[in-house]
Amino acid sequence: MCLALPAEVVALAEAGDMATVALAGVRKEISVALLEEVAIGDFVLVHVGYALHKVSPEEAERTLQLMEEAGVLEEQLEEIGA
Amino acid sequence: MKYIDEYRRQDLAKGLAGRIRREAQETRRYHIMEFCGGHTHAIFRYGVQDLMPENVKFVHGPGCPVCVLPIGRIDGAMELAHKHDAILCTYGDMMRVPASKRKSLLKAKAEGADIRMVYSTQDALKIARDNQEREVVFFAIGFETTTPPTAVAIKQAQAEGLENFSVYCNHVLTPAAITHVLESPEVRELGTVAIDAFLGPSHVSSVIGSQPYEFFAEEFQRPVVIAGFEPLDVMQATLMAIRQLNEGRHEVENEYHRVVTRKGNTKAQALVAEVFELRRSFEWRGLGEVPYSALKLKEPFAAFDAERKFTLENRSVRDVKSCECPAILRGAKKPTDCKLFGKACTPDNPMGSCMVSSEGACAAYWTYRRFVEPATANAREEAVA
Numbered sequence: 001m002c003l004a005l006p007a008e009v010v011a012l013a014e015a016g017d018m019a020t021v022a023l024a025g026v027r028k029e030i031s032v033a034l035l036e037e038v039a040i041g042d043f044v045l046v047h048v049g050y051a052l053h054k055v056s057p058e059e060a061e062r063t064l065q066l067m068e069e070a071g072v073l074e075e076q077l078e079e080i081g082a
Numbered sequence: 083m084k085y086i087d088e089y090r091r092q093d094l095a096k097g098l099a100g101r102i103r104r105e106a107q108e109t110r111r112y113h114i115m116e117f118c119g120g121h122t123h124a125i126f127r128y129g130v131q132d133l134m135p136e137n138v139k140f141v142h143g144p145g146c147p148v149c150v151l152p153i154g155r156i157d158g159a160m161e162l163a164h165k166h167d168a169i170l171c172t173y174g175d176m177m178r179v180p181a182s183k184r185k186s187l188l189k190a191k192a193e194g195a196d197i198r199m200v201y202s203t204q205d206a207l208k209i210a211r212d213n214q215e216r217e218v219v220f221f222a223i224g225f226e227t228t229t230p231p232t233a234v235a236i237k238q239a240q241a242e243g244l245e246n247f248s249v250y251c252n253h254v255l256t257p258a259a260i261t262h263v264l265e266s267p268e269v270r271e272l273g274t275v276a277i278d279a280f281l282g283p284s285h286v287s288s289v290i291g292s293q294p295y296e297f298f299a300e301e302f303q304r305p306v307v308i309a310g311f312e313p314l315d316v317m318q319a320t321l322m323a324i325r326q327l328n329e330g331r332h333e334v335e336n337e338y339h340r341v342v343t344r345k346g347n348t349k350a351q352a353l354v355a356e357v358f359e360l361r362r363s364f365e366w367r368g369l370g371e372v373p374y375s376a377l378k379l380k381e382p383f384a385a386f387d388a389e390r391k392f393t394l395e396n397r398s399v400r401d402v403k404s405c406e407c408p409a410i411l412r413g414a415k416k417p418t419d420c421k422l423f424g425k426a427c428t429p430d431n432p433m434g435s436c437m438v439s440s441e442g443a444c445a446a447y448w449t450y451r452r453f454v455e456p457a458t459a460n461a462r463e464e465a466v467a
């Protein structure tokens with residue numbers, strides 16, 4: 001449960017600090033309450049349903065690719081109930 | 083494209099391994115504790131240990147949140163579901179951890195307790211909103227990465243007046259645990275556990291920053307290098323630790339500056355400080371009572387504190403006899419030192435917490451077959467095939 005997945009913010013909810021992220025073609029509602037500010041197109045590290053940090057698109061790409069190669073991505077997607 | 087990248091990475095890994103070999107001095111010892119279960123997992127998954135020279139060893143630390151929770155606290159969670167008839171919401175990792183009499187939350191659920199797996203504290207809030215006539219308790223576990231999400235949920239519950247929601251708080255603190263490991267007699271006097279440097283956790287540090295490690299790098303004169311989760315990160319950070327040791331330095335360095343800053347996520351820290359305060363002491367599996375190592379809810383949030391709302395029996399329960407998890411969590415033993423390893427105890431039938439979580443040392447040893455000796459690459463491949 002220590003892993004965090006990088007994902008792209010594709011929509012922001014009007015209220016409640018919620019956002020939709022896209023990840024390997026899957027969409028998921030997460031909370032962005034822990035970030036100072038967040039915009040559509042930002043990449044964030046998602047952990048237990050919360051964005052913990054922003055990351056650069058390159059970092060996100062790099063991490064996702066490695067996770068995919070190692071077969072971790074699939075396990076993680078399962079965990080988030082995608 | 084993919085292959086080129088893979089090749090480049092393998093090349094980089096080889097290059098880094100070569101550097102580590104060249105720079106690690108034969109006459110010295112480099113025992114590096116990776117605190118975090120995420121690193122333990124990466125080290126095993128990618129076979130990083132096998133790329134290291136003889137005198138560079140990883141010592142697995144207590145940074146697996148599922149592994150360090152004492153049995154009494156899991157019993158407490160079951161009591162909430164059974165005796166107080168609450169809906170217990172828990173992260174999936176906790177479901178299979180054996181508690182007293184080898185009962186787990188999964189078994190309790192099978193026996194009719196209302197235990198629900200959630201991915202996020204937001205899911206737990208939703209369950210509370212949808213079941214206003216029932217008590218809903220969130221079984222909060224984890225280090226500094228899961229604590230802010232719990233704080234957010236508590237504040238939200240307060241704002242919404244969600245009176246049937248409460249939190250059974252078991253959040254623990256990384257710096258306190260590292261300090262405790264360094265102060266243990268096994269490290270200080272007996273010398274049975276050798277720790278020359280630390281790899282600091284990635285995501286925990288993205289929240290708390292690198293600053294909290296400065297005190298004990300100085301006080302205990304051990305280098306701390308914060309490392310990302312990728313195998314290359316772990317190797318790069320190991321090289322940085324080796325260099326510090328060679329040069330007689332003991333500083334906090336940050337290999338993971340892509341994400342970790344000195345100050346960390348200040349918004350998350352402020353939320354945690356608003357909702358939680360330190361417990362004077364908290365029991366850890368393997369480490370025993372550790373002073374100021376865990377959090378509880380502050381007075382203004384007492385209404386959302388399951389431990390105040392329900393009276394729970396406070397018990398200290400012994401681990402399964404001959405399960406070596408406690409010693410493994412202190413770095414004093416290896417999973418293969420346990421008589422039950424791979425025999426009575428496997429991931430399908432775990433006897434101890436270290437075999438349940440994929441971040442636990444026993445599960446990592448078992449899954450990636452790193453226990454097969456001799457660990458030469460060829461022999462290992464044959465053994466695995």
Ligand code: SF4
Nearest residue numbers: 406407420427434444
């Ligand atoms: S192998 Fe099983 S019984 Fe032995 S220490 Fe690990 S978890 Fe405990």
